Amino acid sequence: MATEPHPPQFVLERNQRLSRSLLWGCQRAFFEHQGIEAWRQGLVPNFITSNPVIGRAYAQVVLGWMRDWCGGARGEGGRLLAPDPGQPFYLIELGAGAGRFAFHFLEAFRQLRARSQLRDVAFRYVMTDLPERNLEFWLSHPRLQPFLEEGLLDIARFDAERDEQLELRHSGIVLAPGTVANPLALVANYFFDSIPQDAFSLHDGVLHECLVSVASPRPEPELAAPDLLERAVVSFEDHPAEGACYGDVELDRILADYQERLDDTTFLFPSSALRCLRRLQRLAGDRLLLLSGDKGHASEDELRERSSGVSLVKHGGAFSLMVNYDAIGQYFRRRDGQVLRPIHRHVSLHVAAFLLGQPPDGHGETELAYEEAIEKFGPDDYSTLLKRLAKHYEEMSLEELLAALRWSGWDSGMLMDIFPVLVAQAESADEPLRQEVCWAIQQVWETDYPLGAEEEDLAFHLGILLYVMDRPEQALTFFEHSLRLCDEEPGTYFNQGMCHVRLRQDARALECFERALALAPDFSEAREMLSQLQSPDWRQGPEEDEEAGGAGE
The missing domain is CATH 3.40.50.150 (Vaccinia Virus protein VP39)
Structure with a gap:
């Protein structure tokens, strides 16, 4: 049976001490390039x-x-x-x-x-x-x-x-x-x-150093390229360690103790950390x-x-x-x-x-x-239980969701995880519980540490949460935060417009719906609201009560 040939490998280094490997230069280049x-x-x-x-x-x-x-x-x-x-x-x-x-x-x-x-x-x-x-x-x-x-x-x-x-x-x-x-x-x-650190192994009481080899499927003119590791093939090979590995009394003594007390095993040695x-x-x-x-x-x-x-x-x-x-x-x-x-x-x-x-x-x-x-x-217990809790958010009551937020120290990541359940529960909650949610929103916002260009727009979601609890004025503040901190989104302008509708600020609502349509001409909900606002019968019938969220949710 014919088999696919292995692609050729270009060896970049062979049997090098791990702490001296070119891998660490790639690591530095990656972080300096990415920031x-x-x-x-x-x-x-x-x-x-x-x-x-x-x-x-x-x-x-x-x-x-x-x-x-x-x-x-x-x-x-x-x-x-x-x-x-x-x-x-x-x-x-x-x-x-x-x-x-x-x-x-x-x-x-x-x-x-x-x-x-x-x-x-x-x-x-x-x-x-x-x-x-x-x-x-x-x-x-x-x-x-x-x-x-x-x-x-x-x-x-x-x-x-x-x-x-x-x-x-x-x-x-x-x-x-x-x-x-x-x-x-x-x-x-x-x-x-x-x-940088090193790797060692013990076999029948003999200390070996695990030396690293690095190869690539293509020639690498720059051995410290920030993306080299993505295609590098890394392998290790044991070689008997001869004499004092470091010429450093403290480090060599720790290694010698391992050689005396450990059975056959492989272990890493934090040489750079200790120095x-x-x-x-x-x-x-x-x-x-x-x-x-x-x-x-x-x-x-x-x-x-x-x-x-x-x-x-x-x-x-x-x-x-x-x-x-x-x-x-x-x-x-x-x-x-x-x-x-x-x-x-x-x-x-x-x-x-x-x-x-x-x-x-x-x-x-x-x-x-x-x-x-x-x-x-401690932090490990918190992480362990959080993974388990995350599987049960949909079963939790609003009181339990708020307890989880308090337990997390008002972590914005948890709020984003529980948001679909939280917004549904908050919309039907009585006023005392809604007030607790409003206080939680402020705590989460003050605890958040944004990195800019966030994948998940926290301010936008907090604005929606406030809107469904009939707090349009407070919701507007968070939609403004969203526009300031993240990219302009038609859904955010639409939601602002709906807040202004509830506040009976029709002129400002018109501006928001027009802005949403300028960004997304096919935004049907924004076009419908604009048409209603411009109708001579506007506000003569039942007051509008559209949902915030639009295309941006």
């Missing part, structure tokens, strides 16, 4: 680490950690003071991406701190990333402007593979070793899985909190259970790998640090806290906050 579009188009998974629930959970842990470090000094009224009251606590987010997590964290942190004894302790959140386009997006984002003006937020470009200091764009301050007076917090969500943490540890003066959420392996038991082979997951022109949190934990423990992780296994997201340095009375407040916000019910 914020990587998140706007949904190319990079991010919801699980960028929602109000995880933002509030991290804020609680950071506040507990600050209380531990401020426990040794108090000001007037018993208010806590930082170790150096003249400087803020800094929190650096590595790979802040679209900025959604930072926004949700800061919203929660500002509210929680205002009600605590830490309200006078200075704090500054620093968003960092590699693509310059991301920094420009943050600096111009309206949701981040209040935090920038307040001095609660700053921005810096940071290369996790090289940089040892950060130059803050808004304040002009340079954070360098010896200049950061207070302990430092780090956030690294979906970050360590996307920077980055070492540089940031110097910046922090050895007083550090790292909060990190990612898909990964948290213990040696989990590493032992791994099947053979290296799993590289592609996301369009980018990729990610699992994170070896056990190795990161070993790094911290070897420096007399502490690791906090859930006692149960994660389903989608492992969230761990790593601590260096010793506050006056230990890390009791940090441990308590982590237990309450992460371990008992």
Whole structure:
């Protein structure tokens, strides 16, 4: 039987150490080329680490950690003071991406701190990333402007593979070793899985390095092309590791321990993450909190259970790998640090806290906050239950839908998911429940962090929800938001027209229907309403009560 011949493969690199592979150059090129579009188009998974629930959970842990470090000094009224009251606590987010997590964290942190004894302790959140386009997006984002003006937020470009200091764009301050007076917090969500790491395997007690080869079905004149990964063929091959792999005492010692304790298995090694943490540890003066959420392996038991082979997951022109949190934990423990992780296994997201340095009375407040916000019910539990709940929205009452929205921290993504059920329930609800829906709409709107050119127009849908509850004036406000933030749509102008009809503002309704027809000449509903408005019998019969939504719903 004749078979199809395999297409020729052009080898781009053969048997290279994974952390030195050309794949990482493609990764950088992809993110620098895409900028914020990587998140706007949904190319990079991010919801699980960028929602109000995880933002509030991290804020609680950071506040507990600050209380531990401020426990040794108090000001007037018993208010806590930082170790150096003249400087803020800094929190650096590595790979802040679209900025959604930072926004949700800061919203929660500002509210929680205002009600605590830490309200006078200075704090500054620093968003960092590699693509310059991301920094420009943050600096111009309206949701981040209040935090920038307040001095609660700053921005810096940071290369996790090289940089040892950060130059803050808004304040002009340079954070360098010896200049950061207070302990430092780090956030690294979906970050360590996307920077260089290596792969190893053990066979009968012998350590092998999993070397990578990359091929393409066509010649590649540019080996760092942002789209190369989409067609690249990636394979791994085990080769015996000889001598000290890194020439770095700390990293080689962790590898040696794995060789002694692990049976036959394959594991990833976060070499770049550990070097980055070492540089940031110097910046922090050895007083550090790292909060990190990612898909990964948290213990040696989990590493032992791994099947053979290296799993590289592609996301369009980018990729990610699992994170070896056990190795990161070993790094911290070897420096007399502490690791906090859930006692149960994660389903989608492992969230761990790593601590260096010793506050006056230990890390009791940090441990308590982590237990309450992460371990008992944390971001992974929320994501797990949300997936189950999403299968039952159609069965839920309006009260249950509102409870789900509250549980989500007024997440706009959840509102969009439940919208068809919510709008039907709200239309037939009594007035007290409608008032609750109106309040929920405002909470969701204030919690939303738009990326621009949204696939789902939140303002448009909120306007429809208000219209069916007979709030045409409030609905108009959201339809105006829709036109300002998204593309002009004939359905939005039609809905505005229907609001003006209900408000008996016929001249303005005419303008809206005409605008809708100018954009969509075949828009029959708009043409019908225009004809009715121009009829001499208009408003002599029963008052019109057409539905909003039109062609734009």
